[in-house]
Amino acid sequence: MEFRCHKVAKGCATGQALATREPISFLGNVDPETGMVVDPGHELYGHCIAGRVLIFPGGKGSTVGSYVLYQLKKRGLAPVAMMNLRSEPIVAVGAIISGIPLVDRIPEDLLNIPEGKMVTVDADRELIIVDAPI
Amino acid sequence: MYLSREEELLLAGEKGETLRKAMEILVAIGEIYGADRLIPIGSVQVAGVSFKNIGQAGLEWISDLKGRAVVPSFLNPAGMDLRRWKEMGIDPDFARDQEMVVEAYRRLGISDDCTCIPYQVRPGVAAEGDHLAWSESSAVSYANSVLGARTNREGGPTALASALLGRTPLCGYHLDENRRPTHMVVVEQELRGSDYGALGFLAGRIVKDGVPLFRLRDKPTLDELKALGASMAASGSVALYYVDGATPSPPSGEPEEKLSFDRTDIEEVREDHPAEDADMVALGCPHCSPAELARIADLLDAKLVRRELWICTARKIAQASPDVVKRIEKSGARVICDTCMVVCPASECYRKIAVNSGKALAYIPGLVRVQAGFGSTEECIEVATKG
Numbered sequence: 095m096e097f098r099c100h101k102v103a104k105g106c107a108t109g110q111a112l113a114t115r116e117p118i119s120f121l122g123n124v125d126p127e128t129g130m131v132v133d134p135g136h137e138l139y140g141h142c143i144a145g146r147v148l149i150f151p152g153g154k155g156s157t158v159g160s161y162v163l164y165q166l167k168k169r170g171l172a173p174v175a176m177m178n179l180r181s182e183p184i185v186a187v188g189a190i191i192s193g194i195p196l197v198d199r200i201p202e203d204l205l206n207i208p209e210g211k212m213v214t215v216d217a218d219r220e221l222i223i224v225d226a227p228i
Numbered sequence: 229m230y231l232s233r234e235e236e237l238l239l240a241g242e243k244g245e246t247l248r249k250a251m252e253i254l255v256a257i258g259e260i261y262g263a264d265r266l267i268p269i270g271s272v273q274v275a276g277v278s279f280k281n282i283g284q285a286g287l288e289w290i291s292d293l294k295g296r297a298v299v300p301s302f303l304n305p306a307g308m309d310l311r312r313w314k315e316m317g318i319d320p321d322f323a324r325d326q327e328m329v330v331e332a333y334r335r336l337g338i339s340d341d342c343t344c345i346p347y348q349v350r351p352g353v354a355a356e357g358d359h360l361a362w363s364e365s366s367a368v369s370y371a372n373s374v375l376g377a378r379t380n381r382e383g384g385p386t387a388l389a390s391a392l393l394g395r396t397p398l399c400g401y402h403l404d405e406n407r408r409p410t411h412m413v414v415v416e417q418e419l420r421g422s423d424y425g426a427l428g429f430l431a432g433r434i435v436k437d438g439v440p441l442f443r444l445r446d447k448p449t450l451d452e453l454k455a456l457g458a459s460m461a462a463s464g465s466v467a468l469y470y471v472d473g474a475t476p477s478p479p480s481g482e483p484e485e486k487l488s489f490d491r492t493d494i495e496e497v498r499e500d501h502p503a504e505d506a507d508m509v510a511l512g513c514p515h516c517s518p519a520e521l522a523r524i525a526d527l528l529d530a531k532l533v534r535r536e537l538w539i540c541t542a543r544k545i546a547q548a549s550p551d552v553v554k555r556i557e558k559s560g561a562r563v564i565c566d567t568c569m570v571v572c573p574a575s576e577c578y579r580k581i582a583v584n585s586g587k588a589l590a591y592i593p594g595l596v597r598v599q600a601g602f603g604s605t606e607e608c609i610e611v612a613t614k615g
Contacts (some may be wrong), residue, residue, distance in 0.1 A: 102256055113356060126285050157275070157383025158282050165285030168285045187385045191249060
């Protein structure tokens, strides 16, 4: 199935979905050395975001969170793409400086995509494809 | 968003990858906030300097940039005194990493002022109507409110992008329509010194990211305004406020919400956060002005400290007042430059820090993970020197 969205950071990538209904603070929630969600209070606690299409309402917290995304990318542990309901500066800037495709204005239902579903995020064409072929 | 021909070329990468990314950042932020174009700015204050805050991740990103600031640009406080870190007990590995961060910024043509009070260190750097891209919350508040300049609260990467391009998106506090007061705050009784920090600590939480207009009994000094703005920016996220008769006037229009505070409320801040049992005392949040340093020197005359006492200020201010610094240090207190008790890991080993700052009071529990006690400057000196 295809969905329209809005480009925040360019690029196109496909991967397995990891979705949450909770905002993510990259400074604090995610370990920049491993890509694991290390905050016991977060819905995604214990999951690894590396290589995933990360789907969440938006970012929060310190602007330093942008740098955490950059470090993850340099270590090959970043999400391949990200999808938000509404992107705010920390995640937008983090995606841009790291070269991670990012879109927002996605349908809210997409926050419920089951883990592991193949998703393509085509930020350049402002298109999301769920259950994309590998 | 409208982009000039030159901006289009920058965005297309005609002047290199660093500037292309910087433009991409500003355009993305502009789109998020509904800016219709970019505007030139007079100066940039860059946040994201303390290695404690940005870590390896930030150091890597900054080190990878290739470019030079095109407008006067200066740094926020770092995670240590760049010269006296050893005697502060800073770990040598941290010191090496912190120095690398500052050096990476220097290579980009950004000045290592390492202070949250650039307006007191660089006279004339911001004047009424000037558009800026500053990033430290108390400095943003002072620039907008006391000087009547215009800046949003930039983050690390957006401030850097602005330094490299000399531009910022036209949105937020750059626009008249976002500078109208939202809350009226009345205090009919006398306020002095650290009372302003207590007032801001209380008001910030209620006003959040609104624009308060204060009606006070007396006219606050510039240092008192500094304390008021700093505490509201920390306990709330106030970036602009007005004080009738003391700051540039607001656009007309009576705010909808009304609050008032009295001396009981101010006293309650001290009662809720007692300072007497603190094992460390730290003043200078925001950094001390020359007048504040002189007053502290007077209070410490003929006294000796029995607890660690930090007096935090900008290096340029300490260098301009060597006799005052000497008098302070005769007591055993340390005049610390380039950093502060909130962003320097050397404050983490204490149990409770006594402060005269509403800003420090708001930040210490979360960022330093120790307790904070609040008192006037005199009370804090008393805690530091008593048996």
